Amino acid sequence: MKELINQYKNGLLEDVIPFWSRYSLDKVHGGYLTSLDRKGNVFDTDKYAWPIGRQIWTYSKLYNEVEKKPEWLAIAQSGAEFLVENGMDEDGKFYFSFDQQGNSLKKPSNIYSDCFAALGFSQYYKASRNAKYRTLAREVYDRIEKRWSNPKHIFNKETGIRPMMGMGKLMLDANMALEMEGVLDNDTIISLKSNSIRKLLTHHYDEKVELFFENVAPDGSHPDTVDGRLIVPGHAVESMWMIMDLAAQTNDIKTIQKATDITIKMLSYSWDDQFGGIYYFMDWKNKPMQWKLDWDQKLWWVHNEALIALLKAFHHTRRADVWSWFKKVHTYTWKYFPDPEFGEWYGYLNRRGEVLLDLKGSFKGCYHLPRSLYECWKTLEKIAHDNDKS
């Protein structure tokens, strides 16, 4: 057990974080250069709002939870200041991308940029205690809420005759409910929490077919369309561990059990029995993936999120089947993703587990992997602690 704990802890503190601290900082223009190749060289200098907001979050979180290292706070600060200076258009919407100097390249067409900025600012406020970032995080959150009815605003290409509800907003609600206590008011937190748990577990998870759907019709039904049949196993398990964390706040073991069941069902459904690993996209009726040419690839974040969900589920339930699933995903993940030669992990493997893209950065950024290593490390410590007690 101690070895397992150290594997995650050292992976975080001796491999992944040093890689990003060493290679991703733009000491001239601020913010982060996230297009890093296998060795950490910057292969492209454009900057993207998603990975910047996420990296602010990661370094702030480490500062808040692991160690008060001034270096980590300074790295978080650099990203936060870059986003404040360059991130928003005149309405406070976050651009999608920037050149190295911070000039905006792509207009705000994607509200997730705003969500990751809110999460980054919120965690950075807790690290810096600079009230400006608390205000900013709140303001960004308020604008997100106002925009959710049509998050792509003018860029929405749908005519509206077939409305669908994605799970993304609900997962972000769960994430913000976990992260933004002390920043948002309590009523907001409570409503984000109850609404996201309820809809994720009852609308997006279908008890009858025992699958978690990425998109559902407003009445919860599954139109027999490409979007309506789409299964994204990584999103399913990512949202399940957030639900477990929220439910644990009130010792709601019934909800934790349900999220555990869904995690196991989704992993059984999406595991590649031939080559191992979790598929990226699937179709409920096993119809051809019309648009997703990358459906059979094995992505780092899917496996990172599955590991978190499995360990949290085991911590709460002590179910043997959950532990054996953890061992299975753990073994696959550590066999195929890490790059012992140049550090950090590969992000994109083909179905066979061979490296498809050997980059370390790009949209991959500094987020899912360090978050997973951190959450697994801490959850394994709790499991070990419980073992000692019994």
Place this chain on the structure above:
Amino acid sequence: MKELINQYKNGLLEDVIPFWSRYSLDKVHGGYLTSLDRKGNVFDTDKYAWPIGRQIWTYSKLYNEVEKKPEWLAIAQSGAEFLVENGMDEDGKFYFSFDQQGNSLKKPSNIYSDCFAALGFSQYYKASRNAKYRTLAREVYDRIEKRWSNPKHIFNKETGIRPMMGMGKLMLDANMALEMEGVLDNDTIISLKSNSIRKLLTHHYDEKVELFFENVAPDGSHPDTVDGRLIVPGHAVESMWMIMDLAAQTNDIKTIQKATDITIKMLSYSWDDQFGGIYYFMDWKNKPMQWKLDWDQKLWWVHNEALIALLKAFHHTRRADVWSWFKKVHTYTWKYFPDPEFGEWYGYLNRRGEVLLDLKGSFKGCYHLPRSLYECWKTLEKIAHDNDKS
């Protein structure tokens, strides 16, 4: 040689066209159901403007050039009438997609829908001699020209600080110059022709690095960005055979030689020496493909277009290296893409040449493959004719 001619001719007339005639017709609502699985079953009933415009073109072309089969004309008519009834918004812009009944699902955000409608209407006018479609084709063309400065209109997400010119517009210009004689006036045809040849050969092909670039800056330079470094071998060879056809109209052998050189250089550059086949996307500086997770896949259309370019190049130049490249691409293509069990061809193979998606339709549609079989058949006949003379 006769065997080779029959391979392409029979592939077209005894395999591919019967498959689409049998499975893709919507006899209730008109138009085509292009989401066909391996066996030809409709797995999704949504309709898309691109493949409808393209299938109108294919059946009209066969009617005009191969045989005056009433069945082919009726199939073309069904698609043309569907697009006239349902295809356009109040400004005459083509929607991207529709439900089976023809209600629009996605707004006009992509001007290529309009281009394929113009090409389809134009060829269908020549088949039906119904002047309404000549007028329509002209009107659609006029609107395309007006929109080209900002083809995505409100859906354009670029802030404009880094303008880039794609090759797509120029290839479509070349295509329309070849296809729309008798529909557009002569001055327009001449200007489309000279402009597209010049820019494709001098802006997008870079003599110094000997590569054809998908996007260039307005001054023809190559910004060191993801877009600026992008190489799409399939588009390069597709545009080269169109240039050969245009140049052949005036016996411009110098231009044909140059297009031949570019074809061979691009195939040498993009051939997968390990597993065979032509890569889908590449990066000029061999940097990681940040967004294109499908970069190493082998797509049917890339190989279809390469075969056309190689045969036309050989027909005009009789170069031995061109013929040996044709044999190489021909052998790979016929080994991996056709599905002898259920007919038609697979569209999407992984790097190893294994079937990634076993569908026959989707955006694949009834276009690149029948066009390639037709063009190769006819060009091989010309080559055989020249052989007989010598």
